[in-house]
């Protein structure tokens with residue numbers, strides 16, 4: 241067996257005859273901070289849905305620490321040490337920050353201990369608050385948090401479950417520039433003692449915080465490598481350029497890179513602009 245933490249082999253997912261994932265091989269080593277990118281509909285969320293037990297593949301395998309994930313229930317996979325955030329929020333608004341973290345941490349405690357009122361916070365909750373910097377907001381109801389603070393709480397809730405592999409689906413979507421920077425630093429910090437896979441569209445964010453990147457396109461792995469390798473790969477440029485042209489109605493030509501960078505929307509535009517036209 242190799243030293244890989246996560247090994248996905250020849251994976252395929254079919255929805256009503258449509259191949260959303262088509263023969264994907266995807267390996268993540270322990271300790272990596274891996275970014276997963278690709279245009280809308282590339283299959284990124286479907287891939288992590290298979291890893292976390294939300295979607296059953298039509299074929300292939302997904303193994304975590306050598307153990308098969310396919311066919312297991314979602315909660316079983318969480319207990320194995322795989323945690324994820326979703327694009328939509330899962331915090332309880334009426335509960336305080338610390339209560340949300342405590343609830344997230346609960347799943348590893350025996351049932352009898354949940355019936356007991358505990359004094360203070362557990363080590364897992366304290367560590368999650370310290371890592372995310374939410375200590376000062378511990379007693380605030382989650383409902384009053386800013387968008388960025390709420391995202392950090394969700395990441396904190398994940399850390400409180402002590403997973404070995406974290407899957408984060410677009411953690412900086414909708415964040416301000418300052419919140420993005422804080423989140424980038426938070427991911428870098430978390431990656432020191434966890435393995436992390438981040439789905440992200442924002443090429444600017446990738447340039448600052450990513451090392452290894454996997455690009456998905458139409459359900460297949462298009463390219464894998466460093467940010468620089470991925471950005472300079474003609475296949476990646478074509479995928480993002482093609483998408484941006486479809487959106488902007490700009491014809492391909494020698495100056496298309498610049499036109500795409502400015503004409504496309506925030507998703508394809510940031511990726512296309514950075515991947516195609518901009519320097520570092």
Ligand SMILES: Nc1ncnc2c1ncn2[C@@H]1O[C@H](COP(=O)(O)OP(=O)(O)OP(=O)(O)O)[C@@H](O)[C@H]1O
Nearest residue numbers: 255256258260278279280281282283284285286287
């Ligand atoms: N439950 C489903 N039923 C039918 N088709 C689906 C289902 N889930 C996803 N798809 C399709 O599978 C393809 C891959 O979707 P997926 O959400 O994985 O893409 P993505 O790369 O995460 O895209 P985005 O960046 O827009 O979130 C898309 O064409 C999508 O419409």
